[in-house]
Amino acid sequence: EVQLVESGGGSVQAGGSLRLSCTASGFTADDFDMGWYRQVPGNECDLVSTIRTDGSTSYADSVKGRFTISQDNAKNTVYLQMNSLKPEDTAVYYCAPGAGGGWYACLDPTFAYWGQGTQVTVAS
Numbered sequence: 001e002v003q004l005v006e007s008g009g010g011s012v013q014a015g016g017s018l019r020l021s022c023t024a025s026g027f028t029a030d031d032f033d034m035g036w037y038r039q040v041p042g043n044e045c046d047l048v049s050t051i052r053t054d055g056s057t058s059y060a061d062s063v064k065g066r067f068t069i070s071q072d073n074a075k076n077t078v079y080l081q082m083n084s085l086k087p088e089d090t091a092v093y094y095c096a097p098g099a100g101g102g103w104y105a106c107l108d109p110t111f112a113y114w115g116q117g118t119q120v121t122v123a124s
Contacts (some may be wrong), residue, residue, distance in 0.1 A: 001025070002025070004022060004023070005022070005025075005116075006093060006095055009118030009120045010120070011122075011123065014085060017085065020093055020118055020120070022080075022095030023076060024078075024097075028076065029071065029077070030071060030076075031053065033051065033052045033098030033103075034078045034098065035049065035095065035103055036094070036095050037093070037094045038089075039106060045105075045107060046062075047103055048063050048080075048093075049067055049080060050098070050103065063082075066084045067083070069081075082120070086122060087123065088122075092118065092120075094115060094117045099111065
């Protein structure tokens with residue numbers, strides 16, 4: 001059974017750091033491009049970082065230079081290291097594999113295996 005479990009969120013002060021984990025089961029994460037999304041309640045949901053099977057990474061402009069995506073194939077886990085956190089990073093963070101060379105829209109129901117997400121709260 002395919003499952004994605006996000007963890008590592010919490011409450012921090014601005015300038016702090018967190019490392020999020022996305023542990024996959026039922027499929028091998030390094031066989032897929034993987035992405036991290038975030039949703040602020042009542043606001044849009046964005047793709048913030050991706051890692052492709054060739055190891056290439058990308059970041060939204062809002063997190064570039066502060067967030068780092070990585071992957072541990074032995075643990076079937078994708079990480080998002082978040083440094084210099086800002087209050088505007090407050091959101092629920094989700095992960096998902098890529099979709100045919102592209103990416104699902106955030107929480108797109110055509111992907112049936114979204115996890116519960118992990119809440120990140122950054123206080124000013």
